[in-house]
Amino acid sequence: MSGTGPGPAAELAGEVRRGGRRAVDVLDEHLAAIDARDHEIHAFNLVTRDEARAQAEAVDARVARGDDPGPLAGVPVALKDNLCTRGLPTTCSSRILAGWCPPYDATVVTRLRDAGAVMVGKTNMDEFAMGSSTENSATGPTRNPHDTGRVPGGSSGGSAAAVAAGFAPLALGSDTGGSIRQPAALCGVVGMKPTYGTVSRYGLVAFASSLDQIGPFARSVADAALLFDVIGGHDPADSTSLNRPTPRVLSVVDEGVDGMTVGVLTELLDGVDPEVAARTHQAAEALAAAGARIEEVSVPEVLLGLSAYYLIAPAEASSNLARYDGVRFGLRVDAEDTVAMNTATRSAGFGAEVKRRIMLGTYALSAGYMDAYYNQALRVRTRILEGFAAAYRRCDVLLGPTTPTTAFALGEKVDDPMTMYRSDICTIPTNLAGHPAISVPFGASADGLPIGVQVLAPALAESTLFRVAAVVEAAAPAPVPATGAGS
């Protein structure tokens, strides 16, 4: 045994299932925490009090009848605001979707409801998930609960902050280039990006379809495993959903790492803050002490990930975001003819970063440049896959930092896109490969900011990934409280 026992969400669910606590009381405690501090953090775009109360009452009614409401009975869960919720606003933190209420639920929302979860609200994000700081939001930035002068990371910054601040023990985000793991690291919580195709994207508003994947935020590895087990699995409504058994991870999370080979991925430590890099080495030592063999591994192709990603993701985004034309949903700015209406709507509805990426993608796909940029990036993606495959012939998992730095100050990078993009340098290669990875909190910097250690695994090796993560977690220095005292 190497794990740290059931997480806070699992314990809550256990108490509610046994009838020891009512789901409505659990909800009230979390709503009180939101009321006390979210005016300062702005984790939520919308708190869905009435709907949450109805869900909690339904859970309590089932317990009273002697039914089992499910593995997340009464557990408050926060949803990133790019997950469709029928009849409830889903904005992607964009003016172009302000007030839009989807006519259907995302598959993950249905699965949460079926598992007895209580969905407390929609969390703030970088507009259409494009960003690394949650500053690119039409509703204003989210602040890091550890230091409100700093960013929570992004794009799922609201979900990470909500879990860190105790607004909900669990949250869902989406990870296209690191948008779960990077904010998880910066906020001191666990964040996991599943293998592409293991969690349905049905009802996730598309950014870059070949990279987007929904995943869990939690305060412990075991809780992230619990949530992954609930949301994972084949879905006929998503044509990219893998129709094969999805690994079940909660039951194996405590099985340890004895006999495994862990590769410390040297390229991920390139140019990283020494304080952050030191934590990766410390985690490697802990894994060695738990019986793993540690190797240094080099995958040079990983260094091309940043450029390849910032060609592929914008190219896909430019195509996906063509649907915001003022015709079927969302904002319309009227004009004399349809093309002028389309243009006026998009120009008024999108923020600067979204416009930048649409133009970058349009350019990378345009006649004369597609071969040099987009197609070339797809070939680099092949190289990255081959590089990882070689590493995984020797290693069960790879280890590195999640981010090059701890949380940076609000406003520090937002006017310099290329500098902001470098925040994703350690997380992007995983998305290009379609692999799973997880960020585990591992101590803090001298100034009290959380640091994340990242575990990477080959496709569909979630069981291995979670086992390693649990050992890293058990060895981590005591977590820092998210009181905001650092500001």
Place this chain on the structure above:
Amino acid sequence: MATPGRLTRDQVAHVADLARLTLTEEELELFTGQLAEILDHAADVASLDLTGVAPTAHALAVTNVLRADQVQPCLDRQEVLRAAPSVEDERFRVPRILGEAP
């Protein structure tokens, strides 16, 4: 592979037009510099010789995903139309469409 020349302001204006975006003069200036910087960084990818390397569009591609040919419930028409900015006779209504070939 040869790297294309540095991005110009005219190219950005053209791309904005293709993407149905209107930019102010200030935005055009700002975006030209920023996009050029991003593409300069991408030169590490654009300048590689990757002859013979197959492109990967999807890391875990699945093909020919078809469901059984059975009638299933779909989205509620009225609920979908309620989300539209303008509707007439159960259809999405748009302004005049000008300048298109007949």
